[in-house]
Amino acid sequence: QVHFVESGGGSVQAGGSLRLSCVHPNYIGTHFYKAWFRQSPGKEREVVAVYRDGGQEYYSNAVKGRFTISLDSQDPSKNTLYLQMNSLEPEDTAMYFCAAAEPRSYKPPTHRSEYKYWGQGTQVTVSS
Helix, strand or coil, X not given: CEEEEEECCEEEECCXXXXXXXXXXXXXXXXXXXXXXXXXXXXXXXXXXXXXCCCEEEECCCCCCCEEEEECCCCCCCCEEEEEECCCCHHHCEEXXXXXXXXXXXXXXXXXXXXXXXXXXXXXXXXX
């Protein structure tokens, strides 16, 4: 069952930027961990970034310093999650998925098996 709607994917040249958006339904509470994952053909789905309201953030080493995960500060319901992607590289080409997990510990969950709620994905293609 698809819970979220992602948007913002597309095709860009290396060095370019994209911003992905994900709208959560109200039953995904603000206390949930919210994340972006990505998956390339033939590869495992891997975590990109994780966010929890209150300032807790996690980034994979592959995107640290280039990507930023955040909630929409203009949305009082805090139902819109963003992934700002700068300095894109061909290696960032993948299907990107939004996901959410109920908190079970203070440590941000980073494996796909820890996430129960998923979106349908949005394709990002970076050409060299």
